[in-house]
Amino acid sequence: MLELLDICAGYGDTRVLREVSLWVPPRSVVALLGTNGAGKTTTLRVASGLLAPTSGRLLLGGQDLTGSPPHALARRGVCHVPEGRGVFPHLTVRDNILVQAAGGDVDEAVEKAVSAFPVLGRKIRQPAGSMSGGQQQMLALARAYVTSPAYVLLDEVSMGLAPVVVDEIFEFLGKLAGSGCALLLVEQYVTRALELADYVYLMNRGRIDFAGEPGELDSARLMEQYLGAQ
Ligand code: ATP
Numbered sequence: 001m002l003e004l005l006d007i008c009a010g011y012g013d014t015r016v017l018r019e020v021s022l023w024v025p026p027r028s029v030v031a032l033l034g035t036n037g038a039g040k041t042t043t044l045r046v047a048s049g050l051l052a053p054t055s056g057r058l059l060l061g062g063q064d065l066t067g068s069p070p071h072a073l074a075r076r077g078v079c080h081v082p083e084g085r086g087v088f089p090h091l092t093v094r095d096n097i098l099v100q101a102a103g104g105d106v107d108e109a110v111e112k113a114v115s116a117f118p119v120l121g122r123k124i125r126q127p128a129g130s131m132s133g134g135q136q137q138m139l140a141l142a143r144a145y146v147t148s149p150a151y152v153l154l155d156e157v158s159m160g161l162a163p164v165v166v167d168e169i170f171e172f173l174g175k176l177a178g179s180g181c182a183l184l185l186v187e188q189y190v191t192r193a194l195e196l197a198d199y200v201y202l203m204n205r206g207r208i209d210f211a212g213e214p215g216e217l218d219s220a221r222l223m224e225q226y227l228g229a230q
């Protein structure tokens with residue numbers, strides 16, 4: 001279980017998260033939804049060790065990892081796919097995978113990445129930056145996948161992509177979840193996120209103000225208040 005307990009965090013003097021508690025059980029899909037600026041990205045940064053909380057605790061498998069650096073969490077199976085993808089545009093697709101698979105079998109990693117998104121096989125020697133936005137997002141997801149993570153934190157991975165690409169990405173996320181990997185999903189496509197999710201948190205102004213199963217979220221008022229017109 002990945003646990004955030006009473007987390008407060010921010011940037012300099014700006015307080016963003018206010019006593020956020022959130023649980024991601026192994027093999028579950030948890031959606032974290034909310035308005036722009038609510039603190040969803042900040043929550044993922046805390047969960048992957050990119051941002052140390054000012055108070056509260058981050059636990060993984062019961063072990064207190066508060067203040068641990070990102071690589072310590074990555075080593076324990078927590079993988080963050082950031083907003084904006086985070087691929088290296090000047091490196092080839094293969095080298096992007098190689099960087100992620102450091103220390104492991106590169107050919108095996110490439111094979112695994114291509115099995116997730118076959119288009120990557122056809123672009124394997126091209127600079128990542130020469131691919132379309134959708135293909136770069138597939139590469140970002142494939143890079144996470146090759147590490148066989150236990151928890152993947154996904155920040156708006158469908159943002160700005162064509163509907164057909166979004167379909168492919170959600171199909172992959174479904175398979176990833178089906179393979180036993182837990183997902184913490186920040187997503188603008190609320191309906192799709194809820195289809196996949198076992199559990200949902202709604203965030204507003206740095207606080208969690210709803211936690212429950214997607215089926216409990218049928219209140220039109222909640223949808224309207226937090227999630228806009230979707
Ligand atoms: P969005 O959907 O717009 O990405 P979000 O829910 O992910 O929103 P965050 O990105 O976590 O929200 O931002 C929460 C608040 O923190 C916002 O008010 C934002 O302006 C502020 N913030 C985010 N990053 C920084 C930063 N590096 N320095 C200062 N303030 C920041």
